Amino acid sequence: MFDPIDLFGLYMKVTGVPTLEAARAADPRLQGKSLGLVNGSSWIALWATYFGRQILPGVKLVNVGNEAVQLNFMNAHHKGEPCPPPVNIELFVRYAEDLVALWPVDAVLITCSTMNRAAGAVKDAMARHGVPVVQIDEPMMERAVANGGRILVVATHGPTVKSTQALLRETADRMGMQVSFAGATVEEAFERLGAGDIAGHNEAIAGAIREACVGEKIDVVVLAQLSMTVFKLSYPDCRAAFGVEVLTSGETGFERVGEILRGRKPSREAATSVRIAES
Secondary structure, three states: OOOHHHHHHHHHHHHOOOOOOEEOOOOHHHOOOEEEEEOOOOOOHHHHHHHHHHHOOOOEEEEEOOHHHHHHHHHHHHHOOOOOOHHHHHHHHHHHHHHHHHOOOOEEEEOOOOOHHHHHHHHHHHHOOOOOEEEOOHHHHHHHHHHOOEEEEEEOOOOHHHHHHHHHHHHHHHOOOOOEEEEEEOHHHHHHHHOOOHHHHHHHHHHHHHHHHHHOOOOEEEEOOHHHHHHHHHOOOHHHHHOOEEEEHHHHHHHHHHHHHOOOOOOOHHHHOEEOOOO
16 A cells, blocks of 8 residues: 555655746756647656656646546447547547647647547647647657667557557658568556556566567667656666667657757747746
């Protein structure tokens, strides 16, 4: 069991409460910037907030998303119906529109790998507002394809697999390159994640990587979901541990957003007021 006081205390240390003021950004180019996060479920907002603040300190993060999106996708996948369901794509567009209407964000990041098929519709909608959109897996796929060789795509959630593989093929076509990949779905890791066993989740993924590397030559590994980014907490030096680079969308996705934000002026002057965050 856990102490609920400790639980809520740790949670709030990560998320804080909303404030109109901006935290001090170590990089002045990020000062006063805001990032809208479109999530496929509310629980993943903790991941988006934690890794977003690690990689983009000082940027205001605004999350949106609920469990119904993930449940509807899972149900459609189970029934063999079109995935993602059209209503999910429509909802992601509305989420992005709501973010812009409520707080003029400087960019939008779609954090859901399973819903990467919604990226085109969201980008079209945000183009009318001049707001750039990043699908969190795109930078990771670009790096994997550019690396060349055999790519191992690891997922822990079955409904994510087809969307991720489709994005990998599309990325290779867009870059004019051939792609060779193998896939591994580690459902055990997702079950351990849901039970709060982060170490067990990470070890299940590590086992799948080791097994694949023994069976064939793997040149780069991509972890297909933002939730899998916690793997790097156990294995920060993957080349030393597995002899191969392991890419996560939580790292490459937020890094790409950082590149975009550093080249934009803040969308709201009030956002440039500074509050020095407590350490």
